[in-house]
Amino acid sequence: MTPPHPRLEIRNIVRRFDGRSVVDDVSLKIMPGQVTCLLGPSGCGKSTTLRIIAGVEMQDSGEIYVDGNLICDTVYRVPPERREIGLMFQDFALFPHLSVAGNVGFGLSGTKEEKRARVAELLDKVDLLRFIDGFPHQLSGGEQQRVALARALAPRPRVMLMDEPFSGLDNRLRDGIRDETLSLLKNEDTAVLLVTHEPEEAMRMADEIALMRDGKVVQQGAPYNVYTRPVDRQSVSFFSDANVLRATVNGALAQTVFGRFLAPGVPDGTEVDIVFRPQHLSIDFDRAGKGPLPTPTQGVAARATVERARFLGHESLVEFRLEHDDTLLRATVPNVFLPAEGTVLWLTIRRDKCFVFPVR
Incomplete structure (x- = not known):
């Protein structure tokens, strides 16, 4: 037919x-x-x-x-x-x-x-x-x-x-x-x-x-x-806000403060952007300052300081500054979550929700 x-x-x-x-x-x-x-x-x-x-x-x-x-x-x-x-x-x-x-x-x-x-x-x-x-x-x-x-x-x-x-x-x-x-x-x-x-x-x-x-x-x-x-x-950025981490590939891996990310097929020495959306940046409330212990799905936790928090109606948007390299990251949190400026928290990333792109 x-x-x-x-x-x-x-x-x-x-x-x-x-x-x-x-x-x-x-x-x-x-x-x-x-x-x-x-x-x-x-x-x-x-x-x-x-x-x-x-x-x-x-x-x-x-x-x-x-x-x-x-x-x-x-x-x-x-x-x-x-x-x-x-x-x-x-x-x-x-x-x-x-x-x-x-x-x-x-x-x-x-x-x-x-x-x-x-x-x-x-x-x-x-x-x-x-x-x-x-x-x-x-x-x-x-x-x-x-x-x-x-x-x-x-x-x-x-x-x-x-x-x-x-x-x-x-x-x-x-x-x-x-x-x-x-x-x-x-x-x-x-x-x-x-x-x-x-x-x-x-x-x-x-x-x-x-x-x-x-x-x-x-x-x-x-x-x-x-x-x-x-x-x-x-x-990624056209559909939503995007967080970006810059890293260099070595042995098909890109090392960041959140741990290593796979970069298959990318030549050594290539700079890559690791891109993820605010809803996939999580706040690790259970860590309580215990340090960056890795987990299978979340990788390594990183310390960050709250710069600003605002309530958007159905969720809260919290902006963080990484202690490691001063990178600004945004997280969306359901309902009302408005930590004070200067609050230190641990963050993790949903590794399966990250995208790795060579820098052009």
């Missing part, structure tokens, strides 16, 4: 401005009903990639396919309005002079009755049918967002491109509207490519994350895999 084509596939897309590659050999495959998040810092090429797929900007090389059919390369180009690709952006861009029905039905073909029926069907799905003859200025921000979604879905696009579509909503509304939007898109079997610079949003929404940096996709996979198997120090 022949496997189904990806709903959207882009192959080796490159876009240059003034000799600089803003999008550099980007390839993606998105299946029907799948949500892929293009995640990365501002200016890394995410929005340019979306504009190329939508057809409002041309690539310098590469190809774009929808359901296995070529829609654009550097010679052949299907016009944007015929690509069956929907767009949603930060600015809802509703027409203020048109009613809600007029906005949702804008660009639909068919008889007046057919268009009205499609508009009513979609507004019912987003729970806004009662506003069908209202106007955008009468709606809240969240309601305007749902009208924009209904408008984007009206022509039954096979692909939906979303550029930070929820950033204009307050936190109280955002989670609910995000979940409703994705549920509706999945029910329509739409392939979704969502651009965001917020890791938490990507982790919450995506079936797959493509992590982008300097125009390149540096890592791609399920959210769990991208988070727990980062490819480099920057990837």
Whole structure:
């Protein structure tokens, strides 16, 4: 049995401005009903990639396919309005002079009755049918967002491109509207490519994350895999705060104040960064000044002095200064833990949660 084509596939897309590659050999495959998040810092090429797929900007090389059919390369180009690709952006861009029905039905073909029926069907799905003859200025921000979604879905696009579509909503509304939007898109079997610079949003929404940096996709996979198997120090830091210890490899081992860490395949004399997240730095309350005795999973304990502690609502963040070499480390502790500045405590690291990367 022949496997189904990806709903959207882009192959080796490159876009240059003034000799600089803003999008550099980007390839993606998105299946029907799948949500892929293009995640990365501002200016890394995410929005340019979306504009190329939508057809409002041309690539310098590469190809774009929808359901296995070529829609654009550097010679052949299907016009944007015929690509069956929907767009949603930060600015809802509703027409203020048109009613809600007029906005949702804008660009639909068919008889007046057919268009009205499609508009009513979609507004019912987003729970806004009662506003069908209202106007955008009468709606809240969240309601305007749902009208924009209904408008984007009206022509039954096979692909939906979303550029930070929820950033204009307050936190109280955002989670609910995000979940409703994705549920509706999945029910329509739409392939979704969502651009965001917020890791938490990507982790919450995506079936797959493509992590982008300097125009390149540096890592791609399920959210769990991208988070727990980062490819480099920057990837760790993009998803959360990161602690870093610098060490030199000798005999495939890197010696630190917390003990030795394996560095297989790394040549002797190479400097490495040992990177770990604040939740994996533990406070050894039982040590009571007994010294750095090693344990199988935690390695060696190290003395550190509290520099600052603050309560964040569901956890506490404590900053320490290592006595060994003055390195600053951060630990997150569940609930309320606010030791006084200058308190000396012993720290250990979850060795199985550390990443070792050669310094570049």
